[in-house]
Amino acid sequence: RKEVEQDPGPFNVPEGATVAFNCTYSNSASQSFFWYRQDCRKEPKLLMSVYSSGNEDGRFTAQLNRASQYISLLIRDSKLSDSATYLCVVNGDNAGNMLTFGGGTRLMVKP
Amino acid sequence: NAGVTQTPKFQVLKTGQSMTLQCAQDMNHEYMSWYRQDPGMGLRLIHYSVGAGITDQGEVPNGYNVSRSTTEDFPLRLLSAAPSQTSVYFCASSYQRISSYEQYFGPGTRLTVT
Numbered sequence: 242r243k244e245v246e247q248d249p250g251p252f253n254v255p256e257g258a259t260v261a262f263n264c265t266y267s268n269s270a271s272q273s274f275f276w277y278r279q280d281c282r283k284e285p286k287l288l289m290s291v292y293s294s295g296n297e298d299g300r301f302t303a304q305l306n307r308a309s310q311y312i313s314l315l316i317r318d319s320k321l322s323d324s325a326t327y328l329c330v331v332n333g334d335n336a337g338n339m340l341t342f343g344g345g346t347r348l349m350v351k352p
Numbered sequence: 353n354a355g356v357t358q359t360p361k362f363q364v365l366k367t368g369q370s371m372t373l374q375c376a377q378d379m380n381h382e383y384m385s386w387y388r389q390d391p392g393m394g395l396r397l398i399h400y401s402v403g404a405g406i407t408d409q410g411e412v413p414n415g416y417n418v419s420r421s422t423t424e425d426f427p428l429r430l431l432s433a434a435p436s437q438t439s440v441y442f443c444a445s446s447y448q449r450i451s452s453y454e455q456y457f458g459p460g461t462r463l464t465v466t
Contacts (some may be wrong), residue, residue, distance in 0.1 A: 249392065284442055285395070296435040301383035328394065337451035338383075338402060338411060342394035 245343035247329050253349045255322060258319045262346045264329030265311045273332040274305055274312050278325045279345065285328055288314075319350045353378050358443050358458035359368050365433040373428040373445030375390040383446045384426040385410070385455070386418065395442065400450070400459045401426055433465045 247264045254260045266274075272298040274291035289296065291312050302315040312331075316323055326345040333341035359374045377384065382403050387410075388393040397410030401420040415437060417429040426445075430437060443459045446453040 245394070285455075286457070287454045303354055304400040320398070328429055332451035333397075333411075337449040338400060340450055340455070342396070344392050348432075 243344075244333065244341045245329055246326050247294075247327075247343040249322055249344055249346060251347040251349050253351060254319050255351055256319055258316045258322060258350075259315065260319055260348065261315045261325055262307045262329075262348075263311050263313050264343050264346075265340075266307075266329075266331045266343075267310070268331065268333070269307075269310060270335065271331045271333075273337070273340075275328055275330040275340075276301075276312075276314050277342075278330055280325050281293075284350040288327070294314065301327060316348075321350050324348055324350045354461065355379065356443055356445050356456050356458035358441075358461050358463060359463075360461060361459065362462050363464070365430070365463065367433060367435060367465060368395045369433050370429050371433070372450060373430070373441055373443075373463075375426045375428065375458060376424050377426075377443075377445040377456070378421060378424065379447075379456065381445035381447050381456070382423070383450050383453075384420065386416070386426070386428045387442045387444065388412065388437075389442060389460075390439050398428065430463075435465045437463065438465045439463060 277285040279285040329343035333339040355429040385400040386398040443458040444455040
């Protein structure tokens, strides 16, 4: 079983739609969770950290469910510019020196 | 600030050749890492460094060497290239502990080994 699993998609949605991605992780001791965004043939960039209480940044909301070991990302009012691959990232060791990346979920927003 | 820079952007090697991928950052970050990204597998950590003179292995270190003589530079050496090392390589840096701080990635090096 992969340590961090994501549905690779693609998720094809119209502009203005709400879309949600889930990610499951296997290490119950993980403490740090992130969503990164990666545009085609570009480097990943931090989208948002995921806190235990959940957090929101504009149209983006991230949630953490420790009991079921998954994190989610909700995007409201999708824009064409949201088209990208979204990477779920979890800390991979207790010392905090390693991160484990999921394979990514591809989102395509259509006009 | 230039951020994290990587050279070269593209490279083709023959099996058995060696080369060094360069990575530099100008943000005075303590932590630096090398990842490879293969289709459908996500980024995998090759080696990382928590400061000048200190390096450690990640998830897939075989076939790669690193050193960190300065805070700014973290080169990755391929000792004897193999087709299995065809991948996109990203260097990243963060202010401190990787799990607590944002990682800044370089633009990547696309390597093909024939």
